[in-house]
Amino acid sequence: MEVLEERIKKDGIVKPGNVLKVDSFLNHQMDPFLFKEMGKEWKARFHGTNISKILTIEASGIGIACVAALCFGLPVVFAKKSIDVPLDDSVYTTKVDSFTKNKCFDVSVSKKYLKEGDKVLIIDDFLANGCAVYGLKDLIEQAGAELMGVGIVIEKGFQEGGKKIREDGIRLESLAIIDSMDPETGEIKFRH
Amino acid sequence: MEVLEERIKKDGIVKPGNVLKVDSFLNHQMDPFLFKEMGKEWKARFHGTNISKILTIEASGIGIACVAALCFGLPVVFAKKSIDVPLDDSVYTTKVDSFTKNKCFDVSVSKKYLKEGDKVLIIDDFLANGCAVYGLKDLIEQAGAELMGVGIVIEKGFQEGGKKIREDGIRLESLAIIDSMDPETGEIKFRH
Numbered sequence: 001m002e003v004l005e006e007r008i009k010k011d012g013i014v015k016p017g018n019v020l021k022v023d024s025f026l027n028h029q030m031d032p033f034l035f036k037e038m039g040k041e042w043k044a045r046f047h048g049t050n051i052s053k054i055l056t057i058e059a060s061g062i063g064i065a066c067v068a069a070l071c072f073g074l075p076v077v078f079a080k081k082s083i084d085v086p087l088d089d090s091v092y093t094t095k096v097d098s099f100t101k102n103k104c105f106d107v108s109v110s111k112k113y114l115k116e117g118d119k120v121l122i123i124d125d126f127l128a129n130g131c132a133v134y135g136l137k138d139l140i141e142q143a144g145a146e147l148m149g150v151g152i153v154i155e156k157g158f159q160e161g162g163k164k165i166r167e168d169g170i171r172l173e174s175l176a177i178i179d180s181m182d183p184e185t186g187e188i189k190f191r192h
Numbered sequence: 193m194e195v196l197e198e199r200i201k202k203d204g205i206v207k208p209g210n211v212l213k214v215d216s217f218l219n220h221q222m223d224p225f226l227f228k229e230m231g232k233e234w235k236a237r238f239h240g241t242n243i244s245k246i247l248t249i250e251a252s253g254i255g256i257a258c259v260a261a262l263c264f265g266l267p268v269v270f271a272k273k274s275i276d277v278p279l280d281d282s283v284y285t286t287k288v289d290s291f292t293k294n295k296c297f298d299v300s301v302s303k304k305y306l307k308e309g310d311k312v313l314i315i316d317d318f319l320a321n322g323c324a325v326y327g328l329k330d331l332i333e334q335a336g337a338e339l340m341g342v343g344i345v346i347e348k349g350f351q352e353g354g355k356k357i358r359e360d361g362i363r364l365e366s367l368a369i370i371d372s373m374d375p376e377t378g379e380i381k382f383r384h
Contacts, residue, residue, distance in 0.1 A: 029269045029305040030254075032262040059250040059270065062222075066255035067262065070224040076255065077221045113221040 001041050001175040005190050007034060008154065014181045014188060018128075018156065026153060027060035027125050035064050038175055039071030042123070042151040045173045051148050052119045053077060055140065057096075057107060057132055064153060065123040072121075077113045079136060081105040092142040096135035109139050116144035127152040127174060130161025137170075149173065157191050193233050193367040197382050199226060200346065206373045206380060210320075210348065218345060219252035219317050227256050230367055231263030234315070234343040237365045243340050244311045245269060247332065249288075249299060249324055256345060257315040264313075269305045271328060273297040284334040288327035301331050308336035319344040319366060322353025329362075341365065349383050 013021040025031040054076045056065035062078050069076040081096075082105065091108040098105060114120070122136050133150055140147050147170065155162045155174035165172045177191040205213040217223040246268045248257035254270050261268040273288075274297065283300040290297060306312070314328050325342055332339050339362065347354045347366035357364045369383040 023302065024304070025267075028272070028302055029267055030258055030261070031267055032258050033265075035258065036262060059254060059272070062251060062254040063258035063268065063270075066222055066224050066227065066258050069222070070228060070259065070262075073225075075217075075221055075223055078251065078255075080220070080251070110215065110220055112216070 001038070003037055004034070004153070004176045007031075008176055008178075009188060012188065014183045014186050016183045018159070018181070020154065020156075020178070020181060020188075022154065026064075030063045032063070032067055035067035036071065038064065038153060039068035041175060042068055042121075042173060043071045046121065046149055046151070046171075049121075049148050049171070050119050051121045052117075053114075053121070053145075054123050055079065055109070055114070055120050055136055056123045057081065057136060061124045064125055068123055068151070074121075076123075077109060079107045079109045079139060081107055092139045094135045094138040094142070097129070097131045107135050107139070109143075111143065114139060114143040114145055118143065118145035119148045120145050121148055122150045123152075124150075125153045127155040127161045127165075127172075128159045130164050133161065133165060151175075154178065193230070195229055196226070196345070196368045199223075200368055200370075201380060204380065206375045206378050208375045210351070210373070212346065212348075212370070212373060212380075214346065218256075222255045224255070224259055227259035228263065230256065230345060231260035233367060234260055234313075234365060235263045238313065238341055238343070238363075241313075241340050241363070242311050243313045244309075245306075245313070245337075246315050247271065247301070247306070247312050247328055248315045249273065249328060253316045256317055260315055260343070266313075268315075269301060271299045271301045271331060273299055284331045286327045286330040286334070289321070289323045299327050299331070301335075303335065306331060306335040306337055310335065310337035311340045312337050313340050314342045315344075316342075317345045319347040319353045319357075319364075320351045322356050325353065325357060343367075346370065 093108040149171035152174040155177045157177040181188045285300040341363035344366040347369045349369040373380045
């Protein structure tokens with residue numbers, strides 16, 4: 001998605017350790033007009049797919065998913081992160097390792113809002129090792145719902161998440177795929 | 193705001209301890225079309241106010257603020273919650289007590305995204321004792337920015353936050369104000 005790649009080149013900052021800071025427009029300060037363009041792009045790419053609900057994970061996925069949901073005309077649910085919270089039988093829970101935060105979270109969603117028959121599109125900001133996607137997939141499977149696809153803003157193509165998801169036969173639509181980035185020069189190479 | 197009050201009556205659940213569960217449409221599962229109506233309502237109520245940025249707090253404020261920001265044509269920043277995270281001089285930090293979670297959080301925002309000259313509208317889902325609003329106000333003041341107003345979805349009118357904010361001369365626009373709610377009967381009385 002050209003407008004997104006241009007924005008990443010203009011405002012993204014490459015840091016050592018394969019970290020890309022896009023907090024000026026994506027995950028701290030947020031540009032809702034860019035989110036609307038992203039939502040329209042996913043809507044076009046998933047055209048013909050029968051989706052009934054969007055699922056994301058707090059915190060930075062929420063704004064993106066909400067604006068995308070407006071474009072799709074669908075409700076959104078966000079999975080909640082918690083550390084050391086006692087389990088509760090009103091929720092489905094799974095564990096997710098965070099690449100950027102180097103932490104393991106319990107992630108949960110209410111049984112009331114993820115159910116058998118739901119046809120779910122996962123939306124998230126970043127895809128690196130795929131842990132968040134597989135965590136959300138696990139919640140969807142626990143609920144007896146169906147995973148229809150995954151929409152990602154920025155896929156780190158040099159990490160294994162995207163490859164694994166595609167090999168598992170899951171429809172993945174990443175709006176920008178980064179093949180390499182150089183913290184010395186700041187250069188970012190996109191896959192096309 | 194009538195459509196919101198009707199939705200609260202229809203889908204809100206009153207629990208003991210002055211808790212109102214609205215997680216079917218506001219803060220776990222989210223209805224982006226309702227959020228758009230809310231955004232349009234705040235836009236009308238704050239007409240003529242010179243606002244340059246919307247500030248909210250993770251997690252449940254983010255979706256509401258993002259969709260509202262689309263209506264205003266403005267960027268959003270969300271303040272991040274953390275527990276026991278070392279302070280960092282790239283952020284402004286303050287402490288917030290959560291009424292519903294009975295916890296104290298450190299809340300922070302990058303100095304890059306809140307600056308002198310910013311004219312800030314705070315958006316959040318609930319107003320109870322006002323701690324989140326005063327925490328965000330503190331961040332705005334640390335940045336030398338200006339607080340232009342506060343937009344709240346549901347104000348618990350029987351708690352002291354709204355009264356205090358109005359007495360402090362801050363413009364507060366709550367889309368629904370609850371004067372009382374009864375966990376026995378489920379009855380909710382709105383202020384008009």
